[in-house]
Amino acid sequence: MASGCEWMTKAVMTAALGAALAACGAPAGQAPEPIALDSASLSETELGGRLSQAITFETISDREDPRASWDAFEAFRAWLAETHPMIFSRMQVEDLGHGTLWFTLEGRNRGLRPAVFIAHQDVVPVEPGTEGNWMHPPFGGVIANGQVWGRGALDMKGHLVALMGAMESLLTDGFEPERTLHIGLGHDEEVGGRGAQSMAAWLEARGQRAWFVLDEGGMIIEDSPFTGGPVALIGVAEKGFLTVEVTARARGGHSSTPPQQTSIALMAEAIARIQNAPFDMSLEGGPGREMFRALAPHMGGMAGFAAARPGLMGFLIEGELKKEDAGRAMLGTTIAPTVISGGTVMNVLPQETRLLVNLRLHPRDTGESALAHLRAAVAGLEGVSVEPYEAWSDPPGVAAMDGPAWDIIAGAAASAAGPETPVAPYLMVATTDLRHFADVADNLYRFMAARVHMADLDGIHGDNERIALSNLPLAADYFRTVIRAAGEDAES
Ligand SMILES: [Zn+2]
Known part of the structure; x- marks a missing residue:
């Protein structure tokens, strides 16, 4: 563009x-009110080390054979449990099939709609013949030049590690929310998202409708083609x-x-x-x-x-x-x-x-x-x-761009992005697991607080996928702030 x-x-x-x-004067921009970030107190070294390890599990999803990388998923799950003991002890953990994990932290007020945070554990394979283009081995989890390198760094084990770290830190601090919170970690987003379908089915079977679901998509783009500067883009539609x-x-x-x-x-x-x-x-x-x-x-x-x-x-x-x-x-x-x-x-x-x-x-x-x-x-x-030719997928509804859920998602993004950076909603042209939640959630958002350049995005499904270490604590603080604000909100 x-x-x-x-x-x-x-x-x-x-x-x-x-x-x-x-025409009369310009309409005011809808700048969200910043919500001060609540620090998860996780260092670059700590989160970088976790992401580096997470990348070494070759959790490649396979459309034909969901069990193809089963050993890697099993090992990844064991690693998750070891690294996040509070989540695995304080939250109810369910395997919804093929390694899709569903965590529940029961809120005090069961009448409130739950808030759901999802991430996928699976990654796409490295295209045969392109291994040589990588500066570091795609499943090596190498940390170099201030970046964690490897398949899944951006899509989306970095997001996953920050999200899990944020929840772990809250539980360590004795967090007890008003609202029920879920984390869902799917096993096959890249090949259809049956994992996400089973999460949506879980909610549906209990007659529940999520207040919002937050997943991957938007980030803080440092060199936006629209402004030439940084822009925090929150996916409200896909x-x-x-x-x-x-x-x-x-x-x-x-x-x-x-x-x-x-x-x-x-x-x-x-x-x-x-x-x-x-x-x-x-x-x-x-x-x-x-x-x-x-x-x-x-x-x-x-x-x-x-x-x-x-x-x-x-x-x-x-x-x-x-x-x-x-x-x-x-x-x-x-x-x-x-x-x-x-x-x-x-x-x-x-x-x-x-x-x-x-x-x-x-x-x-x-x-x-x-x-x-x-x-x-x-x-x-x-x-x-x-x-x-095959079953189609209708676009899910456009999420609210004002009101309490947006205020939390965008308000925390505004703090993470800084006062000079606009926060804007956008339409994601790729698809995410969220499409499966269209009938069981009021708002679907796509965002992680990570500062990236347009060129970094080429790493997604491409060569030299990487994420800057400095993004990991920022993303963890963002998720902690949103989880806490959503969990403590007793009215929406
Ligand atoms: Zn993804």
Whole structure:
């Protein structure tokens, strides 16, 4: 995405200025009230050592065989118990299957909705052939240059270690909450999230609805493309996904006497029609407007002027975002043809050509509405059908961006990020375990207080994944503050 100062041309600025000036004053940004951080008193050395050890367990999830890394998960669980004795003795611990752990700290007031903190234990494998790109072995847990290196450092054993450390420290201090608190550690987020499904089923079976669930996603981005400086981004929404199979059928036979439309030519037409029928791209229906309002004071110039008025001048922001791949992903449902097959022999007409199209659903859309959109795009093309390829996942609802739960999540983030750093909600374009909680929670948030650069994010599922040691105590303090505030809140 282009930087904040570049992404508005002078011509557009001038055109917009008249309309903008006609409006009344800029709406105030929704800066959350900072909540002072409650220190977990855990040092970089202590937490860095824990993360280093955590990385050495090769807890790689496998879609086909959930037991493939069973020994690693067993050993990781034993290590967790050894390292967090208070959690394993004071909290009720349940194995929800395949090593997904569910911890319960019963609150004094059973009438309050529980708060849930989740993290996944599993990691993705290192792509074969890329081992040599790593500066330190991916499962070595090496600490060097102020960073902990290895698969899972950011996604998400760093988060997990900080979260567990925070709860351990609270329990050591005799913490007894009003509200029931849960920690859920899934075993297979990277390959579907059956672990998270079983956590949601646990709540559902007891007729419970969580006040909020906090998981991975947002962080403090030091070099935000929008402001050029640090921004704390809290994920309040994420995209859903739908894969469809498009099939084009036509007469087969010898290629010496082809029909006017072969199945491949028909498919080409179908693809062109789908590509020419993009979904709406706008700031509506997601956290886009709130995000730009929060960032506006830090964007400066005309970009900031427009961002402060997303209702009136949203079209300008949208226009600029549409020019970038990442911007379009923020604004709407995306369409990506990913797999195609048809024909095997040079002189034989294939009777069938098939295409998979992967869609990432904006919160405005559902699997149902997206399917209808694609079918409308190819309507009238005889021989072409569009069917879901597998079960889809609707985008979960957008979490509150004001009110008590947001005040805690964002207020503690504001303290962690510091007074000069804006805290803004955003739409996560990747998926998390949270989608499985859509029906059993009021608010789904994605955040960890860690300062990272955009380049660090390439390590997620990529090479040289790492996290700065200094982030670990910060994240632990953040989690401790949120757990405590949520646990002590007796009204929401
Ligand atoms: Zn993850």
